[in-house]
Amino acid sequence: MNISIITVGKLKEKYLKQGIEEYTKRLSAYAKIEIIEVPDEKAPENLSDADMQQIKQKEGERILAKVHPDAHVIALAIEGRMLTSEQLADNIDKLATYGKSKIAFIIGGSLGLADEVMKRADESLSFSKMTFPHQLMRLVLVEQVYRAFRIVRGEPYHK
Ligand SMILES: C[S@@+](CC[C@H](N)C(=O)[O-])C[C@H]1O[C@@H](n2cnc3c(N)ncnc32)[C@H](O)[C@@H]1O
Numbered sequence: 114m115n116i117s118i119i120t121v122g123k124l125k126e127k128y129l130k131q132g133i134e135e136y137t138k139r140l141s142a143y144a145k146i147e148i149i150e151v152p153d154e155k156a157p158e159n160l161s162d163a164d165m166q167q168i169k170q171k172e173g174e175r176i177l178a179k180v181h182p183d184a185h186v187i188a189l190a191i192e193g194r195m196l197t198s199e200q201l202a203d204n205i206d207k208l209a210t211y212g213k214s215k216i217a218f219i220i221g222g223s224l225g226l227a228d229e230v231m232k233r234a235d236e237s238l239s240f241s242k243m244t245f246p247h248q249l250m251r252l253v254l255v256e257q258v259y260r261a262f263r264i265v266r267g268e269p270y271h272k
Pocket residue numbers: 188189190191193219220221222223224225226238239240241242243244245246247250
């Protein structure tokens with residue numbers, strides 16, 4: 114299975130980098146994992162709605178350019194579908210069974226994801242109704258994907 118995580122902006126905080134490196138290393142025993150960063154647009158305070166749409170659109174174009182045409186796309190969105198870890202594992206397992214070998218998870222920038230990205234997504238995944246910073250979301254996602262593979266393999270994991 115090929116997993117790509119497409120994100121907006123560079124990861125700055127060292128503590129997040131370390132966590133992501135650790136889970137990426139663990140996950141690489143189960144899948145080929147690639148984290149793709151696309152440049153973010155500056156988003157100062159007091160932007161008009163039109164400016165915000167334009168920023169999301171520009172970031173969206175960069176994201177879509179990185180999505181493989183065969184990929185099953187899972188967009189992370191607060192208003193998406195909430196799953197248990199077991200359901201995410203089952204989802205990944207089913208995709209593999211049906212011959213989908215590429216999954217692309219997409220995390221938006223500070224303003225969220227453009228409509229065009231949501232249209233390309235095969236499903237959207239919510240981690241709760243709360244808003245997480247996109248850099249922290251990356252760490253949470255990579256841990257949950259690692260956990261999902263452990264569940265699929267029937268291997269022990271901390272509850
Ligand atoms: C700072 S948030 C964007 C907030 C923006 N106001 C919105 O409503 O999308 C950046 C990105 O992190 C991800 N994200 C943040 N919280 C999330 C959650 N609870 N569930 C799923 N994804 C989340 C989404 O991909 C989002 O585009």
